Amino acid sequence: MNTEAVPSDGTASQSPQLLRRARVHAALGDPARLAIVDLLCLGDAAPGELGRQLGLPSNLIAHHVKVLQSAGLLRRTRSEGDRRRSYLQLAPEALDELTPPALPAVRRVVFVCTHNSARSQLAAALWRKAGPTPATSAGTRPAARVHPRAVAIADRRGLELDPRHTAHVADVIADGDLVIAVCDNAHEELTGPSAPDLHWSVPDPVRLDTDAAFDAAYADLAGRVDRLAPAITPGDTNG
Known part of the structure; x- marks a missing residue:
């Protein structure tokens, strides 16, 4: 049985799954973004709430949230109370991308x-x-x-x-x-x-x-x- 995942010609570097995993790893490479993901593992939060908990200004929170959303790690929902307010949720399926694919x-x-x-x-x-x-x-x-x-x-x-x-x-x-x-x-x-x-x-x-x-x-x-x-x-x- 051959479990080699990466062909010698390097074509696996173009694998969609490998590229998605690389984006997730890159997004989590910043300590502030990893801290945001840690907080959202426990519950949802508005961007402003994250900023207050982490001591980060709103423009920096917005930047980190954008990177995490682009990597598919976060999704945004509209409050059912104050419709002007939105909450960020962790997309747990994106964390599954951190795990290497199963063997045959x-x-x-x-x-x-x-x-x-x-x-x-x-x-x-x-x-x-x-x-x-x-x-x-x-x-x-x-x-x-x-x-x-x-x-x-x-x-x-x-x-x-x-x-x-x-x-x-x-x-x-x-x-x-x-x-x-x-x-x-x-x-x-x-x-x-x-x-x-x-x-x-x-x-x-x-x-x-x-x-x-x-x-x-x-x-x-x-x-x-x-x-x-x-x-x-x-x-x-x-x-």
């Missing part, structure tokens, strides 16, 4: 490291707890068993992990899989059809073989899983 449908997520004894096992266990898309793991040179410290941290965190099962990438990867290398060696070794779609450069906790090293690897993987899971669209798991 994924049948399964496969995490790969060198020995399939720690990082890839923990990543797959975390993923199985995070969402509906199936996950498994493999190694380029699988060990005979899962590392005891990986088993221990999985037990402490309530993760399901089979301490006896490791596998080779050649026996695991199939069409429709999203392959994620969770170590540099696997990312650099795997080429051709087995080349990873994503790379997470997570330091090998086995090198230090301490609880602290495994805790750090776990925290790194957990954060990455939490960030990626919402971008995954489950695919057909029957194929």
